[in-house]
Amino acid sequence: MEMKKQNQVGSNGIKFLLFLILVSSYQLQAASCTSSISGLIVIENPTCYSVNPNRFFSSLDKVDFSWIKDLDPVQKKKFYRSYDGVVIKGKVVSSQAVQKGLETKKGVLKNQNVRIFYPRKKCPKIKTSNVALQLREVCCQGGGESPCLLGSGLYATKVFDAANVKIKSTKNINRRKRSNSPSVLKAKKYYKQRKWDLAAKSYMRAYKQSEASVVDIYNMGLSFRRAEKCSKVFKPLSELYDKMIDDKLWVGEEKVARKASFLLARCYAKELKSAESVQILSGYLLESKKYRSEILRSLKHSDFRPIKLSNEFQEYKKAAESSLRKNPAYVPVH
Numbered sequence: 001m002e003m004k005k006q007n008q009v010g011s012n013g014i015k016f017l018l019f020l021i022l023v024s025s026y027q028l029q030a031a032s033c034t035s036s037i038s039g040l041i042v043i044e045n046p047t048c049y050s051v052n053p054n055r056f057f058s059s060l061d062k063v064d065f066s067w068i069k070d071l072d073p074v075q076k077k078k079f080y081r082s083y084d085g086v087v088i089k090g091k092v093v094s095s096q097a098v099q100k101g102l103e104t105k106k107g108v109l110k111n112q113n114v115r116i117f118y119p120r121k122k123c124p125k126i127k128t129s130n131v132a133l134q135l136r137e138v139c140c141q142g143g144g145e146s147p148c149l150l151g152s153g154l155y156a157t158k159v160f161d162a163a164n165v166k167i168k169s170t171k172n173i174n175r176r177k178r179s180n181s182p183s184v185l186k187a188k189k190y191y192k193q194r195k196w197d198l199a200a201k202s203y204m205r206a207y208k209q210s211e212a213s214v215v216d217i218y219n220m221g222l223s224f225r226r227a228e229k230c231s232k233v234f235k236p237l238s239e240l241y242d243k244m245i246d247d248k249l250w251v252g253e254e255k256v257a258r259k260a261s262f263l264l265a266r267c268y269a270k271e272l273k274s275a276e277s278v279q280i281l282s283g284y285l286l287e288s289k290k291y292r293s294e295i296l297r298s299l300k301h302s303d304f305r306p307i308k309l310s311n312e313f314q315e316y317k318k319a320a321e322s323s324l325r326k327n328p329a330y331v332p333v334h
Contacts, residue, residue: 039097117147
C-alpha cells in the first residue's frame with residue numbers, strides 16, 4: 001500500500017516536472033521575441049466570435065497538450081478562465097501601433113488581416129462599420145499564455161467605436177485654434193455663400209498659416225475647382241494624398257482624405273495632366289473593393305473628359321472595367 005502511494009507520488013512529481021518544463025519552454029519562446037507590438041488600430045467590418053475554453057481545449061491534440069489535462073483543478077480552472085473571451089477578426093485599415101525591438105516601426109499591421117483576443121464574455125456592440133482596438137502583443141512565437149494557443153499573440157485591452165477615438169490633447173488644442181482662426185471662419189462664411197474665389201483665398205491663407213484642417217483643405221480644393229482654378233490647389237491636395245498613402249492621418253480623417261484624393265485626380269485631369277491623374281486612379285485598383293465607388297465615378301465624371309482619349313486613361317479604363325467585372329458590388333458584413 002505504501003509502495004503504491006510512493007509510485008503515485010513519483011508519477012505526479014514527473015507530471016508536474018513536465019508541466020514546469022513545458023511552461024519554461026513557452027516562456028523561453030516568448031522571451032526570444034526580438035520585438036513587440038502595441039498601440040491603437042482600426043479594423044474595417046470586423047467579425048467576432050466567442051471562445052468556449054472547454055470545447056476548444058478538448059479539440060486540441062491530446063498528446064501535445066496532455067499537460068493541460070494534468071493540471072490540478074485550481075490551476076486548470078484558472079488556465080481555462082484566461083481563455084474566456086472573444087476573438088475579433090478583420091483587416092486593419094488604420095494603425096498607430098508601434099513595433100519596438102532592434103528597430104522601431106510605426107503604423108505596423110496596416111492592410112493586414114488580424115485575429116485579436118479580447119477578454120470579454122460577449123462581442124462588443126459597435127454602431128459603425130469600423131472598430132478601434134488598443135492592443136499589445138503577448139507572444140510572437142506561440143506559448144501557453146492567453147491567447148497564444150488561439151493562433152494569435154495579439155491581446156486587446158480596450159475596444160470601442162472608431163468614431164469615438166480621442167485624439168491627443170495637443171491635437172485637440174490645435175484643432176480648436178484652427179476652427180477659431182479668422183481665416184477659416186471667413187472662408188466658411190464665403191463657402192456657404194458660394195463665393196468660391198473669396199472662399200478659396202481665405203482657405204489658402206489659413207493653409208499657409210498652418211491653420212487649415214483636413215476638411216478645410218478639402219473645401220479649399222472644392223472652392224478652387226468651382227472657381228476653375230484647379231492648378232492652385234495641387235500642392236495642398238498632394239500633401240494630403242501623401243499623408244493618406246503613408247497612413248499619417250488621424251482616425252476619422254481618412255474619409256475626407258479619400259474625397260480629397262479623388263478631387264486631386266479630377267483637378268489633374270482638368271489641367272490635362274493625364275499621367276498624374278491616372279497614377280491616383282490606378283492606386284484604387286490595388287484595393288478595388290474598397291475603392292469601388294471612386295472607380296465607378298472615374299469612368300463617368302465629366303472632369304475626366306479632357307484626358308479621356310489619352311493612352312494612360314484608356315489603359316486605366318480597360319483595367320478598371322475588368323476589375324469591376326471580376327469583383328461584384330461589395331456588401332460589408334456587420
